[in-house]
Amino acid sequence: LLVMAMSLAFAARPAVASEGAEPPARDWSYTGMFGTYDRGSQQRGLQVYLEVCASCHSLRLVAYRNLAGIGLSEDQIKAIAAEFEVTDGPNEEGEMFSRPAKPSDRFSSPFPNDNAARASNNGALPPDLSLMTKARKGGADYLHALLMGYKEEPPAGVKLGEGMNYNIYFVGNQIAMAPPIDDDAVEYADGTKVTAEQIATDVTTFLAWAAEPELEERKRLGIKVLLFLIVLTAMLYALKRQIWKDLH
Numbered sequence: 001l002l003v004m005a006m007s008l009a010f011a012a013r014p015a016v017a018s019e020g021a022e023p024p025a026r027d028w029s030y031t032g033m034f035g036t037y038d039r040g041s042q043q044r045g046l047q048v049y050l051e052v053c054a055s056c057h058s059l060r061l062v063a064y065r066n067l068a069g070i071g072l073s074e075d076q077i078k079a080i081a082a083e084f085e086v087t088d089g090p091n092e093e094g095e096m097f098s099r100p101a102k103p104s105d106r107f108s109s110p111f112p113n114d115n116a117a118r119a120s121n122n123g124a125l126p127p128d129l130s131l132m133t134k135a136r137k138g139g140a141d142y143l144h145a146l147l148m149g150y151k152e153e154p155p156a157g158v159k160l161g162e163g164m165n166y167n168i169y170f171v172g173n174q175i176a177m178a179p180p181i182d183d184d185a186v187e188y189a190d191g192t193k194v195t196a197e198q199i200a201t202d203v204t205t206f207l208a209w210a211a212e213p214e215l216e217e218r219k220r221l222g223i224k225v226l227l228f229l230i231v232l233t234a235m236l237y238a239l240k241r242q243i244w245k246d247l248h
Contacts, residue, residue, distance in 0.1 A: 023145030045206025124176035
């Protein structure tokens with residue numbers, strides 16, 4: 001009876017979508033014990049997010065003032081925030097109102113709610129990108145690969161659903177998001193040559209920082225702790241030798 005029950009349970013399970021291709025491993029500047037974020041890449045990635053991604057994807061857990069962490073000045077942050085409006089209130093009449101965003105506000109969402117987001121994207125809900133590099137298996141490697149994974153045509157016999165796009169790294173290989181980037185999709189303010197590869201690298205670096213803004217500080221603290229432990233171990237060993245020298 002147990003075997004039969006288990007067989008029926010597995011038989012009743014819905015078919016699981018095929019896994020996407022394994023994303024290739026990349027050498028990111030911030031990986032490793034001494035790794036740090038590339039400030040130039042972060043700032044270019046912010047530009048890509050604002051000009052390309054922000055029309056569909058939110059960044060709800062990041063405040064504009066947090067951009068000081070990627071090297072932006074207070075005036076630059078104020079200028080970026082002022083380009084967006086946020087809902088505030090209630091006012092004296094008890095009504096909500098819109099106002100230009102301030103550095104203390106979190107990034108403005110492109111849609112007022114999830115239903116509005118689905119209605120504007122053929123029923124698909126664009127995910128928030130605040131923790132995207134931590135929320136997906138493969139992290140930054142996966143996100144970069146996903147952005148570059150639209151180049152191949154669907155294999156023979158694969159029929160795409162209405163409004164879907166083929167992506168070799170997405171689970172099931174069908175994704176509602178159209179190819180978001182290509183060569184010359186943006187014009188970098190710092191003059192860096194624009195390619196799809198560069199865009200994918202920069203926006204992934206920015207989103208990696210958005211998910212772990214404390215990464216560099218955590219590494220610095222970790223190095224200090226390791227140095228302290230090394231010195232402490234040496235001192236304890238010398239103390240042990242001194243205490244037991246007459247007994248050996």
